[in-house]
Amino acid sequence: MNSSRFPVSLHILTLLEDAKGEMVSSDFLAGSININPVLVRKEIMNLRKHGFVDSKEGKGGGSFLAKSAADINLGEVYKAVKNVNILGQSKNEPNPKCPVGRQINQHLNDLYIDAEQALIDRLSKQTLAAFAAKFK
Amino acid sequence: MNSSRFPVSLHILTLLEDAKGEMVSSDFLAGSININPVLVRKEIMNLRKHGFVDSKEGKGGGSFLAKSAADINLGEVYKAVKNVNILGQSKNEPNPKCPVGRQINQHLNDLYIDAEQALIDRLSKQTLAAFAAKFK
DNA sequence: GTAAACTGTAACAAAATACATTACAATAAG
DNA sequence: CTTATTGTAATGTATTTTGTTACAGTTTAC
Numbered sequence: 001m002n003s004s005r006f007p008v009s010l011h012i013l014t015l016l017e018d019a020k021g022e023m024v025s026s027d028f029l030a031g032s033i034n035i036n037p038v039l040v041r042k043e044i045m046n047l048r049k050h051g052f053v054d055s056k057e058g059k060g061g062g063s064f065l066a067k068s069a070a071d072i073n074l075g076e077v078y079k080a081v082k083n084v085n086i087l088g089q090s091k092n093e094p095n096p097k098c099p100v101g102r103q104i105n106q107h108l109n110d111l112y113i114d115a116e117q118a119l120i121d122r123l124s125k126q127t128l129a130a131f132a133a134k135f136k
Numbered sequence: 137m138n139s140s141r142f143p144v145s146l147h148i149l150t151l152l153e154d155a156k157g158e159m160v161s162s163d164f165l166a167g168s169i170n171i172n173p174v175l176v177r178k179e180i181m182n183l184r185k186h187g188f189v190d191s192k193e194g195k196g197g198g199s200f201l202a203k204s205a206a207d208i209n210l211g212e213v214y215k216a217v218k219n220v221n222i223l224g225q226s227k228n229e230p231n232p233k234c235p236v237g238r239q240i241n242q243h244l245n246d247l248y249i250d251a252e253q254a255l256i257d258r259l260s261k262q263t264l265a266a267f268a269a270k271f272k
Numbered sequence: 273g274t275a276a277a278c279t280g281t282a283a284c285a286a287a288a289t290a291c292a293t294t295a296c297a298a299t300a301a302g
Numbered sequence: 303c304t305t306a307t308t309g310t311a312a313t314g315t316a317t318t319t320t321g322t323t324a325c326a327g328t329t330t331a332c
Binding site: 004007010011014015018031032033034035074092093094095098099100101103104107108111114115116117118119121122123126131134135 | 140143146147150151154167168169170171210228229230231234235236237239240243244247250251252253254255257258259262267270271
Binding site for chain 4: 161162163174177178180181191192193194195196197198199
């Protein structure tokens with residue numbers, strides 16, 4: 001997917017933590033983030049798939065954290081949300097007749113995995129609880 | 137700019153290191169990377185601006201490394217190329233009436249800077265020379 | 273039991289971004 | 303003076319991201 005999924009997801013999670021277990025509607029979330037409610041629901045679908053939140057349908061429904069904010073770290077959130085390579089896509093097909101072109105995707109990939117791990121390690125040091133506490 | 141600037145720049149630099157100081161034309165580079173020569177020249181403009189390469193116009197012209205590959209590390213290359221936030225853009229305007237919306241961009245930004253620094257630190261451990269040597 | 277407030281999800285539209293192409297002036301070599 | 307090349311602008315095309323509309327399904331409350 002896209003480029004603003006992490007900020008959107010973190011914004012959602014922060015609002016849910018703020019709500020202290022109260023149901024929060026996708027319309028309310030969308031209003032704070034200032035994006036379309038359908039996008040919020042799509043993002044919530046993903047957060048739910050990863051066990052961070054749960055939702056209740058019907059009148060008075062909405063979403064809420066499925067586990068304590070202290071048990072969610074930002075590295076996990078990042079992993080739940082990222083699907084593109086951090087250092088840029090290498091979707092193109094380099095020239096296989098060139099020794100560099102032939103091997104570069106493999107080497108880039110190795111580099112990506114290593115660099116991204118450093119990023120995730122850093123993010124994992126911060127919990128959602130700690131992040132949300134900054135808004136107090 | 138875009139998502140494939142880092143791989144393209146690194147591909148260029150690797151080819152130039154491979155060429156051992158010989159001039160390499162943007163057409164040749166574009167052929168290995170399999171993108172348009174104009175994009176290569178634009179990327180080279182940036183690499184030149186950052187002192188990694190130099191170019192010579194006219195017949196027989198092309199580009200070459202402006203300093204030893206041992207003195208270029210991948211963190212520098214990353215910094216020369218990245219202009220979007222690593223964790224995604226937060227270009228949108230969250231609702232200023234919401235306590236979370238009002239402050240989130242500042243907190244996201246702090247997080248970005250911290251996380252990106254971890255990434256850069258990791259990338260900085262590898263030189264262009266070491267990366268290019270993998271293609272031997 | 274039906275109206276209201278929601279979620280879930282698909283289909284489509286619009287906007288933004290990235291990438292490619294064309295064109296051509298300027299430069300340098302031979 | 304011809305040829306190969308960079309530098310750069312302008313424009314077109316494709317891809318990706320985001321927004322919108324629509325509506326079926328679920329739950330609540332009266």
